[in-house]
Structures are given as structure tokens and as C-alpha cells.
Amino acid sequence: xxxxxxxxxxxxxxxxxxxxxxxxxxxxxxxxxxxxxxxxxxxxxxxxxxxxxxxxxxxxxxxxxxxxxxxxxxxxxxxxxxxxxxxxxxxxxxxxxxxxxxxxxxxxxxxxxxxxxxxxxxxxxxxxxxxxxxxxxxxxxxxxxxxxxxxxxxxxxxxxxxxxxxxxxxxxxxxxxxxxxxxxxxxxxxxxxxxxxxxxxxxxxxxxxxxxxxxxxxxxxxxxxxxxxxxxxxxxxxxxxxxxxxxxxxxxxxxxxxxxxxxxxxxxxxxxxxxxxxxxxxxxxxxxxxxxxxxxxxxxxxxxxxxxxxxxxxxxxxxxxxxxxxxxxxxxxxxxxxxxxxxxxxxxxxxxxxxxxxxxxxxxxxxxxxxxxxxxxxxxxxxxxxxxxxxxxxxxxxxxxxxxxxxxxxxxxxxxxxxxxxxxxxxxxxxxxxxxxxxxxxxxxxxxxxxxxxxxxxxxxxxxxxxxxxxxxxxxxxxxxxxxxxxxxxxxxxxxxxxxxxxxxxxxxxxxxxxxxxxxxxxxxxxxxxxxxxxxxxxxxxxxxxxxxxxxxxxxxx
Ligand code: GLY
Numbered sequence: 001x002x003x004x005x006x007x008x009x010x011x012x013x014x015x016x017x018x019x020x021x022x023x024x025x026x027x028x029x030x031x032x033x034x035x036x037x038x039x040x041x042x043x044x045x046x047x048x049x050x051x052x053x054x055x056x057x058x059x060x061x062x063x064x065x066x067x068x069x070x071x072x073x074x075x076x077x078x079x080x081x082x083x084x085x086x087x088x089x090x091x092x093x094x095x096x097x098x099x100x101x102x103x104x105x106x107x108x109x110x111x112x113x114x115x116x117x118x119x120x121x122x123x124x125x126x127x128x129x130x131x132x133x134x135x136x137x138x139x140x141x142x143x144x145x146x147x148x149x150x151x152x153x154x155x156x157x158x159x160x161x162x163x164x165x166x167x168x169x170x171x172x173x174x175x176x177x178x179x180x181x182x183x184x185x186x187x188x189x190x191x192x193x194x195x196x197x198x199x200x201x202x203x204x205x206x207x208x209x210x211x212x213x214x215x216x217x218x219x220x221x222x223x224x225x226x227x228x229x230x231x232x233x234x235x236x237x238x239x240x241x242x243x244x245x246x247x248x249x250x251x252x253x254x255x256x257x258x259x260x261x262x263x264x265x266x267x268x269x270x271x272x273x274x275x276x277x278x279x280x281x282x283x284x285x286x287x288x289x290x291x292x293x294x295x296x297x298x299x300x301x302x303x304x305x306x307x308x309x310x311x312x313x314x315x316x317x318x319x320x321x322x323x324x325x326x327x328x329x330x331x332x333x334x335x336x337x338x339x340x341x342x343x344x345x346x347x348x349x350x351x352x353x354x355x356x357x358x359x360x361x362x363x364x365x366x367x368x369x370x371x372x373x374x375x376x377x378x379x380x381x382x383x384x385x386x387x388x389x390x391x392x393x394x395x396x397x398x399x400x401x402x403x404x405x406x407x408x409x410x411x412x413x414x415x416x417x418x419x420x421x422x423x424x425x426x427x428x429x430x431x432x433x434x435x436x437x438x439x440x441x442x443x444x445x446x447x448x449x450x451x452x453x454x455x456x457x458x459x460x461x462x463x464x465x466x467x468x469x470x471x472x473x474x475x476x477x478x479x480x481x482x483x484x485x486x487x488x489x490x491x492x493x494x495x496x497x498x499x500x501x502x503x504x505x506x507x508x509x510x511x512x513x514x515x516x517x518x519x520x521x522x523x524x525x526x527x528x529x530x531x532x533x534x535x536x537x538x539x540x541x542x543x544x545x546x547x548x549x550x551x552x553x554x555x556x557x558x
Contacts, residue, residue, distance in 0.1 A: 023082075023375050026556040028541040029053065030477070030528035031368035032068070034551035035160060036060040039151035040370055041553055043143065050376035051079060051140035052148045055133045057368050058382060059152035062129065063205065064160045065549075066187070066400050067169040067387045068366040068455060071208070071220070073402040074128030075365075075382030076268050078255060078440040079140060082375030087266045087442065091251040092132030092382075093433040094125025094404045098247075099239040102427050105410040112410045119176045121238025123390040123403035125434060126248050129382060130212050130220035135250045138216065149213040156206035156398070159199035163549045166200075167193055169364065169387040176391040180236070183393045183400070205398025221245045225397060232394020233401075247431065251321075258330060260286055263472060267441040267464075268381075270320040273313045274439025276329050277461045280309040282468070283335030284342070291473055296509035297344065299502065302469070303488045303495055303515065304342045306462055307350060310490035315355045318425030319433040325425075347514035350493040356423045364388070365438060365455030369530040371539070373557040377530075379440035379451045381460070407434035439464045443471060447535040452480060454544070456525035459496075462487045463525045477529035477542035477552075485524065498523045526550065 027050075029040040039060040040053040048056070054077060062070040069075060077090040105117040116122050137145035170177070170193055177183045184191050186202055194200060211219040219225065226245045233240040255266050256275025260282040267275040284305040290298045316325055328334045342348065365383035383404065384390075390403040408428045426435040437460040440453040450471045454463045467480035484501035488494070495510065497519045502510075507517050526547035531540045543550030 024371055024373055024532045024539055025537045026539055026554060027370070027372050028530040028539045028552075028554045029057065029368070029370040030530055030541040030543050030550070030552040031057050031061065032366045032526060032528065032543070032547055032550045033061060033064045034549065035064050035155060036368065037551040037553050040368075041555065042151060043148055044372060046143065046147065048143045048148060049141065049374065050370055050372040050378050051136050052143045053370055053372065054368075054378040054380055055136055055141060055145065055148035056151050057370065058129065058133060058380060059149050059209065060155060061366050061368070061382065063152050063156045063202065065166070065366055066384070067166060068364045068384065069129070069382035070384050070389070070400050071130045071212070072124070072127050072399040073382060073384035073389060074125070074404065075132065075380060076272055076436070076438050076440055077132055077136065077378060077380040078266065078268060078442060080266070080375075080377040080442055081140070087255050087257075089253045089255045089269055090132050090135060091253050091271065091433070092128030093271050093436060094128050094402055095248065095431045095433050096125055096405065096408070096428055097240050097244045098430045099241070100405070100428050100430055102429070104405070104428055110411070117406045117410055118386060118390070118403050120179070120390055120392050121233040121236045121240070121394075121401060123405045124233070124238065124240075124392065124401035125404040126240065126244050127399070127402065128248065128250060131217055131248055131250045134212065134217040145216060146213040149209055153206050153209045153213065156202040156209060159201035161197045162194035162200055164196060165547065165549055167196065170194070173388045173391050177388065180392050182232070182395040183391055186393055186398060186400070187388070202398050204396055208398050221248055228396045229394045229399065232397065236392060256330060258283065261472065262445060264444040265441065265468070266444065268439045270317065270325060271433040272436045272438050273317045274437055274441075274461045274464065276317065276325075277309040277313050278439060278441070278465060278468070279330040280312060280335060280338070281305040281465050283330070283332050284308065284339045286335075287339070290469065294509070295502065295506045296513075299486060299495075299506060300347070300510060300513055300515070301342065301344075302465070303486070304348060306465070306488040307348065307490050308338045308353065309461070310488070311350070311353050311355045314423055314490065316425060317435055318423075319435070322429060322432045323425045345513060349514070350490050353490070355490075365457070365460070367440065367453040367455055367526075367528055369451040369453065369528050369541070371451060371530050371532060377442060377449070377451050379442055379453050381438035381440045381453045381455065383436075383438060383455070404434055407436060437461050441468070443468060447533065449532040449534065450477070450529060451531075452477070452527060452529035454525040454527035458489055459485070459487045459524050462489070463527060467527055467529065471531070476540045477531050478540070480529050481527040481542045481544040494518050496520055528552065
């Protein structure tokens with residue numbers, strides 16, 4: 001068992017500088033909640049590796065940040081195995097239940113029923129997170145699942161203090177939560193919003209986590225928990241069956257990998273659209289010297305790359321086990337063709353690049369990045385989709401179900417409720433995984449390694465792009481996570497800005513090129529990143545200032 005000698009919160013643990021090392025000088029964890037980060041450190045201190053720590057962080061987030069992820073949801077866990085010098089993506093994305101069909105959320109008149117697609121049991125895909133945690137423990141961890149899940153079980157039982165974001169997000173969903181007695185019992189205090197500091201105890205969730213800890217995969221997908229989940233879902237009008245749960249398996253996928261200048265980028269593969277879109281955008285941008293350009297020209301080029309990648313996303317991408325996705329999308333030659341269609345001085349209207357527009361995914365998701373002292377790394381993004389998912393907890397389970405079914409195109413081929421056009425590649429089919437934007441990523445260079453990602457729905461991919469560009473230019477995680485953000489997703493044909501992003505002069509220059517620029521009143525995303533400076537033997541970790549409950553920690557190895 002290793003015992004860490006020195007604790008430094010947030011930035012910077014510098015060990016002996018010197019020759020480049022194959023192993024980091026300690027461990028680093030950055031997540032959206034201090035209890036999750038502390039659980040990761042606790043498990044590392046007990047002799048666990050990065051994968052055990054990832055189980056601890058994921059499961060504690062499932063307890064304390066149920067607005068964003070949970071064992072009723074899913075995600076992607078990107079692992080770097082230091083011994084084998086390889087990466088693998090654990091696809092724990094939800095799939096559609098067997099009785100789901102293309103018109104599940106369509107009213108008799110063909111319109112889309114947004115309430116059904118977002119709220120209650122019909123909106124929930126079959127969860128993947130419990131399977132992913134059990135898989136990681138069995139195949140990559142060093143500790144038993146029981147040990148890695150212990151902090152989450154403890155916190156579910158003893159409670160955690162409600163914090164401002166938890167309360168604010170619940171406020172938006174209170175009307176729907178009130179429809180379901182088990183949700184009211186678990187999430188609220190006697191039917192009202194919790195006050196800051198009030199303890200949220202979740203005994204049913206603790207019981208379910210304990211069964212998962214004791215029995216592994218089957219503790220959730222078979223037996224007592226499965227029966228209660230299915231009974232609760234069906235009683236409330238949902239379509240899950242015991243067979244749906246028994247069928248659920250994680251899929252190990254080869255991540256998307258490509259070179260950008262001297263960097264090796266490793267990122268999420270389908271059914272996340274993130275990796276393919278990042279490859280397209282960075283391949284388009286590669287020959288440009290972005291640093292030498294004016295801010296307006298640089299933003300213009302980055303936006304044109306975003307526009308083209310999001311268009312392809314809408315046309316081609318879906319679950320690769322159901323649709324044939326062309327391999328040229330990540331090729332340098334294809335990117336060269338897209339680049340040739342960009343003018344340096346003028347925006348390309350999206351209407352000149354015809355194609356369907358995908359519906360943006362909802363934004364309540366979470367991310368963590370971590371690294372152990374052996375050089376194993378995990379970048380994981382997990383979700384229940386919008387805040388508090390479907391708001392539905394099947395009685396007796398403590399499992400808040402996702403509403404990821406809304407990440408499918410509810411009505412392929414014709415405008416959806418937002419006036420956007422869906423696509424067949426992402427239509428609902430039984431057992432199909434809905435397209436995602438979650439983009440857990442790593443970047444490897446000779447001297448520096450980055451582990452990064454963020455929640456934020458369809459904006460995830462552009463946030464990760466901006467974070468990577470900042471890393472390529474020599475900055476560390478404190479900079480990537482706090483950068484003001486801009487975003488374009490093909491349709492609507494607008495550049496969205498965070499309140500502090502881009503100067504007025506830059507906005508005017510972009511408008512003169514033909515861009516429509518919209519400054520939003522709110523920020524988006526919360527990126528958590530870790531960096532290993534191999535040359536300086538230095539670790540850094542940072543959490544996004546937009547999400548104050550987060551915690552980044554670096555501990556030096558003895
Ligand atoms: N539900 C958000 C995403 O998967 O992208």
C-alpha cells in the first residue's frame with residue numbers, strides 16, 4: 001500500500017525535477033464535487049489504481065450530484081493503461097428498451113410529445129453506469145468493487161450537505177419531481193427544496209449500491225433490484241422488461257485517435273460523436289498558425305471548422321452497431337477538402353452546406369479526470385441527460401433514471417419540436433445506443449500529457465476543442481477550464497458567446513465577415529482537467545470556476 005506524503009490542494013505538486021520520467025510524480029484528481037475527489041484519493045491511498053479511483057469518483061458523483069449522473073444513467077470511461085501503453089473506451093451508454101420504436105414519442109398527429117421524451121419512465125434508456133463500474137473493477141481495478149464503492153455507500157447512507165448548484169438545478173425540475181412519490185422522498189426534504197447544508201440521505205440508493213458491490217453486474221441487472229426497477233417503471237407507464245436489463249452489457253471500444261501537429265489525441269468513439277467531430281475540426285485547423293492570427297480570424301476559422309464538423313455529425317453519426325458510419329470523416333484528405341471550402345474573410349452560411357441538423361443534447365452531465373502514480377489515467381464523462389434526468393425513481397431502488405431517450409432523434413427526417421430536423425442514423429430502435437456528445441479525452445505529447453473533458457450537451461465538443469487548443473499553446477488546466485467559451489453547431493447558424501468571451505472589436509469583425517454573434521447571459525459547461533508535465537515532473541489539476549463544488553487535488557508520491 002502506498003502512503004502519500006504531501007497533500008497540495010489544486011495546483012502544483014513538484015517532485016524532483018530532472019530527467020523525463022515514465023511515471024508521474026504523484027496522483028491527481030479533478031471532479032465536480034469535493035467528496036468525489038476525496039473518495040478517489042482515499043481509494044488511491046488504500047492501494048487502488050486509477051481505475052479503482054474512477055469507480056469511487058463515479059459512484060460518489062452518482063450519490064452527491066444526481067442532477068448530472070448516476071447509476072440510473074450512463075457514460076464513457078476512457079482509460080489509459082500505462083503498462084500496456086494503450087487506451088480503451090468503456091462504452092456504458094444507455095440503450096433503448098426492446099419495446100422502443102421510432103415513433104415512441106410521437107403523438108397521433110405526428111408531433112413530438114416533449115413531456116414523454118423528457119420526463120418519467122418512458123424517457124429512460126437502460127442504464128449503463130452500474131455495468132461499467134463492475135466491468136472496470138473486474139478487468140482493470142486492483143481492489144474489489146466492494147472497496148471502491150464503499151465511499152459512495154457510506155455517503156448515501158450518512159448523507160451529504162445540499163449545496164447551491166444541487167438546489168438551483170432541482171428548482172427547475174421540482175414540478176416533475178413532485179409527480180413521483182419515491183423521487184420526492186429521496187431528493188427533497190418533505191416535498192420542499194433542500195436548504196444549503198441540509199443533509200440528503202438516500203438509504204434506498206445505499207441498499208442498491210450495496211447489492212452492486214456484493215454481486216457485481218448481476219446485483220443491478222438481475223434479481224431484487226432489476227425486479228423493483230421494472231415493476232416501478234411499468235407501474236408508471238414505462239416499457240422496460242427484465243430481459244432489457246439482463247441484456248445490458250458494456251462495450252469496449254477502440255477510441256478515436258489522430259495526430260494534431262506533434263500531439264497524439266485520444267478521444268471518445270461512437271456512439272459519442274465527440275471524437276469524430278474533434279478529429280474533423282482539428283484536421284481542418286492543423287495547417288493554420290492560429291496563434292499568429294488576429295483573434296477575429298482565429299475565431300472565424302475555428303467556427304468554420306465547428307460548423308462543418310457538426311453538419312457531418314447530423315448527417316452520418318449514430319450507434320455504429322446499427323448504422324454504417326463512413327471512415328473518411330476522420331481522414332486528413334477529407335479535412336483538406338473541407339478546409340478548401342473555407343474563405344479567410346467570409347462566413348459560410350450553413351444553408352450553403354445543406355444537411356439535416358441534429359437536435360442539441362441536454363446539458364446535465366458530469367466529468368472527471370484523474371491520473372495515478374503509475375501513469376494510468378481516466379477521463380470519464382457520465383450523464384443522466386438533463387438536470388435530474390427523467391426525475392423518476394422506481395420505488396424502493398433509490399435509482400434516479402436518466403432521460404437519455406431524448407438524445408435520439410424523436411422524429412427522423414422532419415422538424416422536431418425545436419424546428420430542427422432529425423436524422424435517420426440516430427432514430428430510435430430497440431437496443432440501440434443514442435448518439436452522445438460526451439467527449440472524455442487525453443492528449444499525449446513528448447513533454448506534456450492532458451486529461452480533460454466537460455459536461456454541456458451539444459457544446460461539450462466545442463469546449464473540449466477550445467481546451468485542447470489552449471493546451472497545445474502551452475497552457476495548463478487552470479487556463480483550459482476557465483477560458484471564456486464560444487460555440488457554433490451548424491444549426492442554428494449563430495456563434496454563441498459566454499458573457500465574457502471575445503472583445504467588442506472581435507465581435508464586430510466577425511459580424512463584418514457575415515457571422516451572427518449572440519452573447520448569452522449565462523456560462524456553460526464545467527471542465528475538469530489534469531496535466532502531467534513530463535519534462536518538469538510536475539502535476540497540475542484544476543476544476544472549473546463555473547462549478548464551485550468541484551475539487552482538484554494533487555498529491556506527491558513518497
Ligand atoms: N446527454 C448528453 C450527451 O450524451 O451528450
